[in-house]
Amino acid sequence: MGTKILVKEPLICGTTSKLVLSAPHIAKSARPGHFVMLRVNEHGERIPLTIADTDPVAGTITIVYLVLGKTTAELEELSCGDEILDVCGPCGHHTHIEKKGTVICVGGGTGIAAMHHIAKGHVQVGNRVIGIIGARSQNLLLFEKELRGLVDTLYVTTDDGSYGRKGLVTEVLAELLTTEKDLFEVVGVGPVPMMAAVSECTRPLGIKTTVSLNPIMVDGIGMCGACRVTVDGKTRFACVDGPEFDGHKVDFAELKRRLAAFREQEARSMQAFKQARA
Amino acid sequence: MPCQEPGIRNKNFEEVALGYTEAMALAEASRCLQCKKPLCMQGCPVEVPIRDFIGCVVAKDYAGAYAKITSSNSFPAICGRVCPQENQCEGRCVLGKKGSPVAIGRLERFVADNAATSVSSGQIAKKGKKVACIGSGPSSLSCAGVCAKNGLDVDIYEAMHEAGGVLIYGIPSFRLPKDVVAKEVEGLSRLGVRFLLNYVGGRTVSVADLSKQYDAVFIGVGAGLPVFLGVPGENLVGVFSANEYLTRVNLGRAYRFPEYDTPVYPGRHVTVFGAGNVAMDAARTALRMGAESVNIVYRRTRAEMPARKEEVEHAEEEGVAFTMLASPIAFQGDDQQKLRSVILQQMELGEPDASGRRRPVPIEGARVEMPTDLAIIALGTRSNPVLLEATPGLALNERGYITVNEATGETSLPNVFAGGDIVTGAATVILAMGAGRRAGQEIVRRFA
Numbered sequence: 001m002g003t004k005i006l007v008k009e010p011l012i013c014g015t016t017s018k019l020v021l022s023a024p025h026i027a028k029s030a031r032p033g034h035f036v037m038l039r040v041n042e043h044g045e046r047i048p049l050t051i052a053d054t055d056p057v058a059g060t061i062t063i064v065y066l067v068l069g070k071t072t073a074e075l076e077e078l079s080c081g082d083e084i085l086d087v088c089g090p091c092g093h094h095t096h097i098e099k100k101g102t103v104i105c106v107g108g109g110t111g112i113a114a115m116h117h118i119a120k121g122h123v124q125v126g127n128r129v130i131g132i133i134g135a136r137s138q139n140l141l142l143f144e145k146e147l148r149g150l151v152d153t154l155y156v157t158t159d160d161g162s163y164g165r166k167g168l169v170t171e172v173l174a175e176l177l178t179t180e181k182d183l184f185e186v187v188g189v190g191p192v193p194m195m196a197a198v199s200e201c202t203r204p205l206g207i208k209t210t211v212s213l214n215p216i217m218v219d220g221i222g223m224c225g226a227c228r229v230t231v232d233g234k235t236r237f238a239c240v241d242g243p244e245f246d247g248h249k250v251d252f253a254e255l256k257r258r259l260a261a262f263r264e265q266e267a268r269s270m271q272a273f274k275q276a277r278a
Numbered sequence: 279m280p281c282q283e284p285g286i287r288n289k290n291f292e293e294v295a296l297g298y299t300e301a302m303a304l305a306e307a308s309r310c311l312q313c314k315k316p317l318c319m320q321g322c323p324v325e326v327p328i329r330d331f332i333g334c335v336v337a338k339d340y341a342g343a344y345a346k347i348t349s350s351n352s353f354p355a356i357c358g359r360v361c362p363q364e365n366q367c368e369g370r371c372v373l374g375k376k377g378s379p380v381a382i383g384r385l386e387r388f389v390a391d392n393a394a395t396s397v398s399s400g401q402i403a404k405k406g407k408k409v410a411c412i413g414s415g416p417s418s419l420s421c422a423g424v425c426a427k428n429g430l431d432v433d434i435y436e437a438m439h440e441a442g443g444v445l446i447y448g449i450p451s452f453r454l455p456k457d458v459v460a461k462e463v464e465g466l467s468r469l470g471v472r473f474l475l476n477y478v479g480g481r482t483v484s485v486a487d488l489s490k491q492y493d494a495v496f497i498g499v500g501a502g503l504p505v506f507l508g509v510p511g512e513n514l515v516g517v518f519s520a521n522e523y524l525t526r527v528n529l530g531r532a533y534r535f536p537e538y539d540t541p542v543y544p545g546r547h548v549t550v551f552g553a554g555n556v557a558m559d560a561a562r563t564a565l566r567m568g569a570e571s572v573n574i575v576y577r578r579t580r581a582e583m584p585a586r587k588e589e590v591e592h593a594e595e596e597g598v599a600f601t602m603l604a605s606p607i608a609f610q611g612d613d614q615q616k617l618r619s620v621i622l623q624q625m626e627l628g629e630p631d632a633s634g635r636r637r638p639v640p641i642e643g644a645r646v647e648m649p650t651d652l653a654i655i656a657l658g659t660r661s662n663p664v665l666l667e668a669t670p671g672l673a674l675n676e677r678g679y680i681t682v683n684e685a686t687g688e689t690s691l692p693n694v695f696a697g698g699d700i701v702t703g704a705a706t707v708i709l710a711m712g713a714g715r716r717a718g719q720e721i722v723r724r725f726a
Contacts, residue, residue, distance in 0.1 A: 013549070025477070025482055025483070026482060029481065029482065039439055043531075043537065043538045043539055044539050045530065045539035045540040045541075046439070046530070046540070047536075070539055085439070086475070086476050087476060088438075088439070088477075088478060088482070089436060089478065089481065089482065090478075090481055090482070091478065112336035139462060153648075162340060173700055180636055181606065208670060209531040213454075218525050218526060218530070218540075219437070219447075219525060219529075221437050221478055221481075221661070221662070221664055222502055222503045222662045222664055223447070223500075223502055223503070223504070223521050223525065224504065224519055224521045224522035224525050225503070225504045225506065225519040225521065225522055226518075226519075226522045227403075228513055229513075230513060233512060235506060235508075235512065237503065240503070240662070240663060240664055254513055254615075257614070257615045258513065260515070261515045261516075261543065262541050262543070265535065265536075265541035266541070268534050268536055269535075269539055269541070272536050
């Protein structure tokens with residue numbers, strides 16, 4: 001008895017899709033910042049994916065993934081009506097959200113989807129949310145429409161200038177930091193270098209900066225320590241202590257290295273998968 | 279007991295100990311003196327009527343023997359394989375004073391593997407009361423078994439995708455084959471127990487919600503978070519907790535990668551820190567994954583190692599090396615921050631500590647560097663906060679484990695019970711089963 005895919009929406013052809021899953025028991029308690037652990041089939045690996053949206057009334061959760069390895073490639077082969085064998089959650093601590101004023105939410109890559117859920121939470125409590133999203137190119141941008149309808153102002157950047165402003169999200173962020181006066185928090189969700197850059201941007205000003213980390217996980221409920229990260233010099237488990245941490249205190253270089261720990265095996269798995277499909 | 283040859287078994291994940299033949303079991307059972315006051319039974323945490331079941335074996339009444347054992351232990355096929363018998367029943371056997379004790383564990387296993395037994399839910403009158411168990415390890419399975427056999431409806435909520443808890447993700451198949459666990463899980467299913475997989479207690483479902491839906495709730499979520507050493511370099515690529523290493527191999531079937539997708543980190547020169555059963559399991563697993571050398575590093579000596587004697591012997595036979603009186607003080611990496619070596623502080627034994635074991639003290643200036651590309655830390659666990667943080671009003675002790683009434687297993691929340699490692703801290707399968715059983719009996723007393 002798996003978890004049924006109710007809607008599949010390709011966001012970037014062949015590499016990124018959005019799935020709406022029937023999971024009433026997860027939707028009931030899931031909040032922004034939570035993630036799920038998922039296993040596609042009997043031979044599959046458990047991977048964490050951040051919840052991008054929920055609808056407790058309809059009993060659904062939304063996930064967004066980038067095809068990076070075999071698990072996500074197999075996910076991409078599933079269609080509307082198919083089932084994912086195991087979906088477990090919600091895992092992790094949810095985002096701490098309270099009404100405090102203006103928050104800037106920065107998203108990059110598939111992290112935009114996770115950032116969307118956090119931004120939505122802030123909007124719902126009455127905070128003014130400024131969104132900044134970025135991607136390498138226009139065709140790689142996600143959730144722009146959803147965010148436009150949600151946040152106060154949305155800034156868009158592309159590395160190649162094909163859409164929005166040419167450049168990085170942090171360039172927009174740096175400017176906003178000089179003009180936005182009653183800013184209480186910056187949230188960054190995206191690739192590790194982006195989250196590190198966002199944290200460096202806000203560090204001199206001492207603005208609270210929250211990042212959502214995405215280390216390798218096995219069980220997702222604290223049992224294994226695969227996801228350990230160094231925060232403020234101390235080892236923390238992203239699955240049970242996070243996944244959100246103070247960006248000014250995270251050792252991003254270590255996180256990046258640990259994310260690459262299984263690169264060889266991942267490549268081997270992906271290659272075998274491609275050969276089997278060829 | 280016959281075993282696979284060390285040089286063969288250290289390359290496969292099939293069970294090491296092959297079990298008694300009937301002739302062997304009868305010969306062993308006939309050694310039992312049938313003591314008037316059986317001390318073996320006192321040595322058993324759940325007081326299995328050992329003398330009586332062995333008596334049944336002698337009479338070739340295996341169904342009778344199984345019934346005797348299961349009157350106090352629901353899962354003899356598991357306990358016969360994983361109990362530390364030398365510290366329990368066999369440690370108290372009178373024959374052990376002069377020679378070798380009766381091999382009670384092996385006989386228990388023989389009975390469990392050879393007695394044809396099944397109870398179907400059709401024979402049990404339903405009481406119309408419901409019990410939720412959180413976690414599906416030894417304590418929950420025992421609690422569920424007692425409740426279901428007494429006509430209560432039981433739902434087990436398990437966070438992982440497979441039922442069995444530590445029996446599945448922790449103990450390797452060469453020591454406890456997965457089909458032995460699966461058989462017990464199926465047995466419970468036949469009794470009508472429902473397994474709800476992928477439900478995280480405290481996240482997907484809360485104790486408060488379950489308390490509204492069920493007459494009683496049992497918390498058996500296990501101890502949880504692996505303890506790390508807190509030394510420099512511990513987060514280098516190549517340093518793992520035993521929980522992670524074993525979970526990848528056991529639950530994730532990484533020994534069949536890439537047929538199964540979960541990978542395990544390859545190590546040529548493996549070091550394992552700790553000397554309990556988990557350390558032995560990790561070391562022997564690393565050998566089977568193709569390591570050239572595996573070294574168990576322990577800060578005390580052989581005599582203080584907490585692992586089952588048989589596990590230590592099996593590990594040694596298979597080629598695991600032991601480095602005693604050494605404690606890691608730093609891990610060192612290469613230019614890509616991958617583990618390259620560990621610095622060991624050499625120790626000597628000093629005065630006895632609170633546990634009665636002589637305390638290891640560092641020998642000043644005595645440090646050595648040991649090359650290693652995969653380090654596995656097996657120093658135990660601490661309390662998992664996931665369910666506890668989400669359960670207001672649940673009283674905990676100073677170590678962060680759940681406080682229960684010893685006689686009933688009831689927590690500070692009415693009709694919410696707990697047992698196993700989340701109450702005691704990391705302990706044995708049989709103690710967890712005993713606790714689950716005790717709570718189950720109390721639930722039955724109240725609701726059946």
